[in-house]
Amino acid sequence: MPAFMHLLRNFIPKWCLPRPEKHLQNHIFRQLQTNHPAAAVVAIKPSEQVRPKCRFMQYRRANEQVKRLGMVSEDGSKMAELSSITCAAPNMMDFIQQRYCMVSLLDSVQFMKVEDVEAVDLRLLPPIDSPGKIIGVDCNYVDNCDEQHISIPREPSFHVKFASSITGALDNIRAHSSAKHIDYGCQLAVVMGKRCREVSAKEAMNHVFGFMVVQDIVARDWNVPLGGHSMDTFLPLGPIIVHRCHVPDLNNLWIKTIVNGEERQTGNTRNMIFKIDFLIHRLSHYLTLCPGDIILTGTPAGSGAFRHPSCFLKPGDLIESEIQNLGKMCNKVVNSYS
Numbered sequence: 001m002p003a004f005m006h007l008l009r010n011f012i013p014k015w016c017l018p019r020p021e022k023h024l025q026n027h028i029f030r031q032l033q034t035n036h037p038a039a040a041v042v043a044i045k046p047s048e049q050v051r052p053k054c055r056f057m058q059y060r061r062a063n064e065q066v067k068r069l070g071m072v073s074e075d076g077s078k079m080a081e082l083s084s085i086t087c088a089a090p091n092m093m094d095f096i097q098q099r100y101c102m103v104s105l106l107d108s109v110q111f112m113k114v115e116d117v118e119a120v121d122l123r124l125l126p127p128i129d130s131p132g133k134i135i136g137v138d139c140n141y142v143d144n145c146d147e148q149h150i151s152i153p154r155e156p157s158f159h160v161k162f163a164s165s166i167t168g169a170l171d172n173i174r175a176h177s178s179a180k181h182i183d184y185g186c187q188l189a190v191v192m193g194k195r196c197r198e199v200s201a202k203e204a205m206n207h208v209f210g211f212m213v214v215q216d217i218v219a220r221d222w223n224v225p226l227g228g229h230s231m232d233t234f235l236p237l238g239p240i241i242v243h244r245c246h247v248p249d250l251n252n253l254w255i256k257t258i259v260n261g262e263e264r265q266t267g268n269t270r271n272m273i274f275k276i277d278f279l280i281h282r283l284s285h286y287l288t289l290c291p292g293d294i295i296l297t298g299t300p301a302g303s304g305a306f307r308h309p310s311c312f313l314k315p316g317d318l319i320e321s322e323i324q325n326l327g328k329m330c331n332k333v334v335n336s337y338s
Helices: 002-011 021-032 038-043 092-098 102-111 142-148 201-207 276-284
Strands: 052-061 068-073 078-081 114-116 122-125 134-138 157-161 173-175 186-192 208-215 235-243 254-259 262-268 294-296 318-323 327-335
Touching: 052 078, 052 092, 052 102, 186 254, 186 276, 186 318, 201 208, 201 276, 208 318, 208 327, 235 327, 276 294
Parallel strands: 134 294, 173 327
Antiparallel strands: 052 068, 052 122, 052 235, 068 078, 078 114, 134 157, 186 208, 186 294, 208 235, 254 262, 254 318, 318 327
């Protein structure tokens, strides 16, 4: 029996094991910790791994309706609530607009109450839930173009999603009755930190707040309006927003999507056709980008529509989405609203 339980703990995801409901969020949150390459883990001091960093989450404590903003450590084990001692706003949109100094914030951590994540009864919320704009770029990975047998685009093309499609990193994705061909695509998302218009590519990154994982769910049915991008729950994001000061090399992060234990997507941001600075530069010449706006930067090869045979999502499927250094999401596909 001890050997059997050892197998369970090591080979079955923790969220599949029976646990009391009120503790489920905490145990799942430990699955959302950063995944550093082995060399990077060695380089990080143990004391630094458990110190809350500029890795921001939104949450509610048990039996409360108040939204709170917190910082999470590198290893996902410790957290600190910002509003408990700082002047930080209690929600991400207002916090971004405050343009808080991250150096000062990190210095303030020593005076904050640091808690064990598993000791806090909380509900994890999307790290940002009311952006003014959500803009996605089509066909921005070389391997994604190859699998569709199309030439590499000379200019980026864009689509939009609405904020009403946002859902959390652990929340369900609704398989709407009008959508029969629901597809997936893990993407790195950029969260804007400053208002910008006609910014140069060289200056573009100075206007970014941070980055996060998103799963751009789309209904590929011909009769679904708005290209099938903006149906409710079709934009899981999170679990955290990592400030740009903690992501030194954007152009070398691996990306994965796993469906029901099968690896469907595996890619790397170095294969982006149009890099993030260029995307911001190009968009800013068409419209004003504002704090909190989200830019989806494209998905690598492996989407269900382009597999042979095609493989779309259906109720009961479990999707794990992960990007190196940014975290991991786990969303279940469920039946549509009754």
